[in-house]
Amino acid sequence: MPRRSDERSAVRPNSRLSREGIVAAAIDLADRDGLAGFSMRRLAQHLGVDAMSIYYHVRDKDTLLAAMTDAVATEIAAGDQPAAAGPWTEQLRALIMRARGTMLRHPWAARVIEERDNPTPAVLLHIERVLAIMRGGGCSVDLGHHAIHLLGSRILGFSQDLFDDNGDGAPVPDEWAKAMPHVAELAAAASHTGALGPCDDDAEFAFALDLLLDGLERRRIGAVA
Template sequence: MARRSDERTPTRANSRLSREGIVAAAVELADRDGLAGFSMRRLAQHLGVDAMSLYYHVRDKETLLAAMADAVTAEIAADDQNGDEAGAWTDRLRALIMQARRTMLRHPWAARVIEERDTPTPAVLLHIERVLAIMRAGGCSVDLCHHAIHLLGSRILGFSQDLFDDAPGADPPPPEVFAALPHVAELAAAVAHSGELSGCDDETEFAFALDLLLEGLARRRG
């Protein structure tokens, strides 16, 4: 029986695959479905190929996740319209970090992948280089830059790590705990946050903390 002309064999599918194409498709799938059900098998189905064909281009799932996070981080520079030369260094650094946040909000899963990695990917290192270049051009010492990298932490990449989750729907502590901690109870009753990247990581809290940190760094520079 003759094979239909539009039927793809694994060999023909493999010839059309590339590492870049696989990474782009994986980012698209993670954006759509999140990481909870992400797998090489589901990615292969998404691409319409045999799962084993993916391993010609990426060694394993962890390698693919690193490449996906790297591709997302690279979007920060591609999307940045502010440039590195105009305005005060604090304004330029704030604009770059807020651009990083907008990028991460398009790909909320990426923050978790970056957090869980022991070593930064090339695009993350390039982004940190841009942060340091802005600070050094603004007159910050190497020592202050070093402290700033630790102080800003994950905010450099547009998200923050929170002590606990106070998002709507999060499980509250039991009443007997609040009874012994009146100030914690007062705070919990007064505030609630929602965020794509973590419980407290909404736009207002992120920008508030970032502005405080930049103001403090500017004073230290002076």
């Protein structure tokens, strides 16, 4: 009796599919439903094909997620203009804020990047751009190394806050406020009705980025003084 071939190899590839088309459709689905609603079966439904035919182009879901984040990281450089003539800090700020805009369009991508052990090729190319800007601005290899650790995920335009302080949270209970008056004061000020108003995530991201870049520039100047 002839041996049955693996079910995956028994299905012929769908001529309508391509790896690029699958990745683009997967990004569209993840943008719409988030990772919680993402699966190979739902992707197949989204494409209008049999789920098994997708596996001729991508080995498994992890491979597909890596390709999706690679495509998203590639978007960061899609609108690249000739290198700015300004200070390296302004050039790097512009690149990182462009990365943030990309991540805001694809909010699921940050989680995938954080959960990966190794960066994808496009993410590495983005880091290469970061280092090229720093080296072109007179930063040492050592300072570039420190910057990669210091900036962390901010290089790719996202960061993880300790808690959500967008002004929608419940007020600090009175019994807690007595023991933590400064936390209560800040929570009240950062509420919708408080003096500071609800936090602007973009503004807070830019504020932290500016502080970090200013600190790196002071280190660069100190090293050459």
